[in-house]
Amino acid sequence: MAIAAKGPRTSDVVAQQLRGRSTDVKGIIFQAALLFALLLSLLILLVLIADVARGGLGVFQERGGEFLRGRLTVVSPTTAGVGQGIVGSLLLLIFVVLMAFPVGVAAAIYLEEYASDTRFNRFIDVNIRNLAGVPSIVYGLLGLVIFVQVLAPLTGGKTVMAGGLTLAILVLPIVIITSMEALRAVPDSIREAGFGVGATRWEVIRSHVLPAAAPGILTGTVLSISRAIGETAPLLVVGATTGLLATGGRGFFESFREGYTALPVVVFRWTSLPNEDFRALTSAAIIVLLIMTLSANAIAIILRNRYERKW
Amino acid sequence: MAQAAMSPTGIDLSGNPRRRRKETLIRRVFQAAAVVSVVVSAAIVFSLVGRAGYFLAQVDLATLIAPSDGWFPRRGSFDVMTIFAGTLLVSGIGMLVAAPLGLGAAIYLSEYARPRVRRYLKPILEILAGVPSVVLGFFAITWITPQIVERIVPGAQFFNMAAAGIAVGILITPLVAAVAEDAFRSVPQSLREASYGMGARKRSTTLNVVVPAAVSGVVASLILALSRAIGETMIVAIASGATGGSAFTLDPAAPGQTMTAAMTALAIGSDQVRGTEGTFESLYFIGLLLFLITLALNVISDRFVRRVRQKY
Numbered sequence: 001m002a003i004a005a006k007g008p009r010t011s012d013v014v015a016q017q018l019r020g021r022s023t024d025v026k027g028i029i030f031q032a033a034l035l036f037a038l039l040l041s042l043l044i045l046l047v048l049i050a051d052v053a054r055g056g057l058g059v060f061q062e063r064g065g066e067f068l069r070g071r072l073t074v075v076s077p078t079t080a081g082v083g084q085g086i087v088g089s090l091l092l093l094i095f096v097v098l099m100a101f102p103v104g105v106a107a108a109i110y111l112e113e114y115a116s117d118t119r120f121n122r123f124i125d126v127n128i129r130n131l132a133g134v135p136s137i138v139y140g141l142l143g144l145v146i147f148v149q150v151l152a153p154l155t156g157g158k159t160v161m162a163g164g165l166t167l168a169i170l171v172l173p174i175v176i177i178t179s180m181e182a183l184r185a186v187p188d189s190i191r192e193a194g195f196g197v198g199a200t201r202w203e204v205i206r207s208h209v210l211p212a213a214a215p216g217i218l219t220g221t222v223l224s225i226s227r228a229i230g231e232t233a234p235l236l237v238v239g240a241t242t243g244l245l246a247t248g249g250r251g252f253f254e255s256f257r258e259g260y261t262a263l264p265v266v267v268f269r270w271t272s273l274p275n276e277d278f279r280a281l282t283s284a285a286i287i288v289l290l291i292m293t294l295s296a297n298a299i300a301i302i303l304r305n306r307y308e309r310k311w
Numbered sequence: 312m313a314q315a316a317m318s319p320t321g322i323d324l325s326g327n328p329r330r331r332r333k334e335t336l337i338r339r340v341f342q343a344a345a346v347v348s349v350v351v352s353a354a355i356v357f358s359l360v361g362r363a364g365y366f367l368a369q370v371d372l373a374t375l376i377a378p379s380d381g382w383f384p385r386r387g388s389f390d391v392m393t394i395f396a397g398t399l400l401v402s403g404i405g406m407l408v409a410a411p412l413g414l415g416a417a418i419y420l421s422e423y424a425r426p427r428v429r430r431y432l433k434p435i436l437e438i439l440a441g442v443p444s445v446v447l448g449f450f451a452i453t454w455i456t457p458q459i460v461e462r463i464v465p466g467a468q469f470f471n472m473a474a475a476g477i478a479v480g481i482l483i484t485p486l487v488a489a490v491a492e493d494a495f496r497s498v499p500q501s502l503r504e505a506s507y508g509m510g511a512r513k514r515s516t517t518l519n520v521v522v523p524a525a526v527s528g529v530v531a532s533l534i535l536a537l538s539r540a541i542g543e544t545m546i547v548a549i550a551s552g553a554t555g556g557s558a559f560t561l562d563p564a565a566p567g568q569t570m571t572a573a574m575t576a577l578a579i580g581s582d583q584v585r586g587t588e589g590t591f592e593s594l595y596f597i598g599l600l601l602f603l604i605t606l607a608l609n610v611i612s613d614r615f616v617r618r619v620r621q622k623y
Contacts, residue, residue, distance in 0.1 A: 123349075142354055200326075
């Protein structure tokens with residue numbers, strides 16, 4: 001028919017009208033603003049890393065490994081280093097790994113696998129979530145009273161042991177909560193299959209539930225290590241050394257009952273010095289600290305993305 | 312064999328007694344681990360209450376809230392309002408930074424980003440969340456003060472509460488984003504589809520349907536972030552200045568002291584100057600206040616999170 005060839009087709013007209021008279025300018029601006037909010041976080045992260053790198057990389061070029069082995073001092077910038085800080089942080093982590101992880105995972109197993117919905121169990125659950133929100137400096141006060149003063153015969157006062165136990169208690173709620181989430185993600189059909197062949201609850205947990213939840217639990221524990229490495233405030237309260245520190249020469253186990261410092265404590269101490277030379281040293285120490293915490297975070301993210309399983 | 316343990320078919324179903332004993336033992340061990348958390352809470356309260364009580368017995372209670380010359384523990388001047396105002400100012404600035412950034416990022420990740428894009432963008436926030444606060448404190452004095460604060464307020468002091476507040480905002484942005492994104496993602500797809508079916512565009516669907524439906528989660532994320540901001544210590548201890556004490560001030564460009572900064576100053580300085588009787592114990596008193604404030608905020612935030620979960 002000739003009519004169709006002459007004017008625009010009705011369907012095209014309708015489609016044109018439905019598509020709208022103009023582009024959605026407000027919508028585009030809105031989306032751009034949202035993306036900007038997200039990218040600004042990235043920008044801040046990059047500026048932070050650039051700022052620290054600009055200030056600190058020179059120290060590594062000049063002094064290299066000597067800086068990594070150096071001692072905590074606030075008087076001579078040429079010999080100061082982060083060696084004692086790194087050793088202290090690693091010693092503290094031993095307590096976190098040995099105390100917080102077994103207790104935390106066991107508590108999570110109880111709450112997810114054993115606990116029935118009683119008032120007491122609900123109280124424990126709420127209590128753990130509230131503990132996760134307690135400011136870290138308050139944990140420092142707990143450590144000061146309990147580990148430094150009350151348990152002084154055991155810990156020896158302001159020692160690695162007191163600091164390590166404080167950090168272990170600090171990350172305990174995080175370990176419990178992330179482990180609980182990992183256990184909850186394991187579907188009940190897995191458990192029922194185990195019970196169906198006559199396994200007891202512990203046998204089902206050990207052979208089926210824990211292996212399935214292991215990547216999630218591991219992610220949580222790696223994140224809590226990162227948190228423990230970066231914590232400063234509680235260590236200042238429980239008496240990490242900020243001045244001259246005599247270490248070395250004694251056995252491994254004796255070192256648990258000695259004074260200590262930690263990498264973030266070194267950063268804090270140097271930050272508060274007015275001397276310009278220490279500005280560069282602080283940046284260099286921050287580079288070491290960021291490498292430790294951010295690599296732990298990156299490992300956690302990779303673990304999660306790799307083993308994330310949809311049942 | 313006891314009759315009670317026999318099933319009607321005559322087969323003993325009660326199981327191996329050794330195996331059962333082992334089960335009970337394992338259960339007890341796990342239960343003990345769970346009870347540790349209650350012990351920790353009790354230890355926190357025990358640590359704080361006794362010493363805080365001692366402090367309150369030593370000082371004149373009227374001076375705690377009466378406007379005096381400020382918070383100078385070594386001179387025996389414990390004006391709580393000074394450090395409370397400092398805390399509110401710093402966390403207020405932090406929220407002004409974190410709320411738009413965190414919520415914007417959360418909406419983008421949940422509503423706009425394609426799954427592939429999201430996989431690469433979300434770790435940015437998680438990496439930012441892993442930056443220790445002592446590093447952000449250093450960043451506040453070396454970069455935020457000269458590059459941002461001094462440009463907005465010429466003549467701002469080197470140590471100032473604005474820089475501390477901005478750094479606290481950066482610290483809590485990932486927290487706001489994570490909790491809010493969870494809330495947006497838990498809004499059922501059917502609500503969005505209903506809105507599209509009515510002819511709504513993406514922006515109006517997001518603002519008029521998704522955000523209102525997830526408002527409890529948004530509120531929860533903001534309260535949780537506020538609680539974290541109030542308890543944040545290292546940034547303010549480094550960047551807000553006023554280590555010995557501070558007069559009452561609400562000027563963001565001036566140094567000031569927050570509750571947590573005051574605690575750090577007391578904790579580090581304890582070996583050098585003891586001050587008057589009860590000076591060091593004021594540490595526990597502020598700690599108790601801080602504990603109660605953050606606990607209240609966390610409980611409220613938890614309520615809001617639950618409301619989201621119950622609805623969908």
